[in-house]
Amino acid sequence: MTAPIVQTRQLSLSIGKRTLCDQLDLSVTAGQRLAVLGQNGSGKTTLLHSLLKLCPADASRIEIDGRTLTHWSRAELAKTVGILFQDNHDDMPSSVHETVMLGRLPHLQAWRWESAKDFALADSALKTVGLENAAHRDVSTLSGGERQRLAIASLLTQAPRLYLLDEPSNHLDISFQIRTLKLLADTVEREGSGLIMATHDINLAARFCDQVLLLFGDGHYLLGAQQEVLTDAALTRAYGCEIRHVVTEAGRFYFPVV
Numbered sequence: 001m002t003a004p005i006v007q008t009r010q011l012s013l014s015i016g017k018r019t020l021c022d023q024l025d026l027s028v029t030a031g032q033r034l035a036v037l038g039q040n041g042s043g044k045t046t047l048l049h050s051l052l053k054l055c056p057a058d059a060s061r062i063e064i065d066g067r068t069l070t071h072w073s074r075a076e077l078a079k080t081v082g083i084l085f086q087d088n089h090d091d092m093p094s095s096v097h098e099t100v101m102l103g104r105l106p107h108l109q110a111w112r113w114e115s116a117k118d119f120a121l122a123d124s125a126l127k128t129v130g131l132e133n134a135a136h137r138d139v140s141t142l143s144g145g146e147r148q149r150l151a152i153a154s155l156l157t158q159a160p161r162l163y164l165l166d167e168p169s170n171h172l173d174i175s176f177q178i179r180t181l182k183l184l185a186d187t188v189e190r191e192g193s194g195l196i197m198a199t200h201d202i203n204l205a206a207r208f209c210d211q212v213l214l215l216f217g218d219g220h221y222l223l224g225a226q227q228e229v230l231t232d233a234a235l236t237r238a239y240g241c242e243i244r245h246v247v248t249e250a251g252r253f254y255f256p257v258v
């Protein structure tokens with residue numbers, strides 16, 4: 001069996017006195033995609049951030065490439081783990097091209113400028129997300145969806161071994177949601193990297209992820225193959241509203257019953 005890229009061993013996450021998840025054993029191997037689902041405030045972002053030492057958690061219970069997080073420096077983590085934050089605030093004036101080049105920053109050796117390969121990766125990532133004609137524009141002039149695509153291009157330029165995505169479909173229209181998630185899923189499969197995405201979209205999770213972690217917000221969770229976890233009963237319990245599914249020629253679709 002392939003060694004996990006990321007693994008947690010009995011990881012518990014709490015905020016104040018509230019337990020978000022209790023004794024979580026998750027693992028993502030090369031090519032795997034895990035969706036994290038749950039109500040607002042159930043702990044999805046906290047889990048993603050804990051895997052990158054961005055919030056307090058017991059780092060000795062998290063392993064990246066077989067090494068506990070306690071032994072990873074920030075610089076090493078920046079080369080290996082890439083994160084798409086839920087909200088991208090670009091307060092600094094910079095161009096689209098400068099922003100996408102930031103993805104190469106962790107890979108640059110001290111006192112070395114970007115190489116032709118770095119520029120080629122950035123150009124290719126911009127083209128992939130359809131922003132090649134906006135390279136010289138200031139980021140502040142981009143629409144919300146274009147900013148999200150730029151953030152994804154930066155992540156592709158970083159080419160991490162583990163992709164952590166917090167609401168990757170935010171701001172994207174329905175066509176770009178599908179295109180972007182297909183692109184990320186294909187990238188992960190081709191590069192043998194791993195992906196964990198927090199999302200509110202059960203249908204995107206079902207379509208693009210093979211595993212699902214469903215958080216109930218009280219420390220309990222379900223983790224497993226997506227068909228096993230994404231049952232109407234489990235989703236209804238997790239979201240506190242009735243959820244059902246239909247099976248169509250295009251696949252399984254989930255919807256809330258009003």
Ligand SMILES: Nc1ncnc2c1ncn2[C@@H]1O[C@H](COP(=O)(O)OP(=O)(O)OP(=O)(O)O)[C@@H](O)[C@H]1O
Binds near residue numbers: 020
């Ligand atoms: N620094 C903090 N101080 C106090 N409470 C916090 C802090 N960070 C997170 N929380 C709380 O922890 C809980 C989990 O937050 P988290 O952002 O992980 O949820 P989420 O599942 O990603 O939510 P959403 O779907 O709304 O993005 C929330 O109730 C949040 O208010």
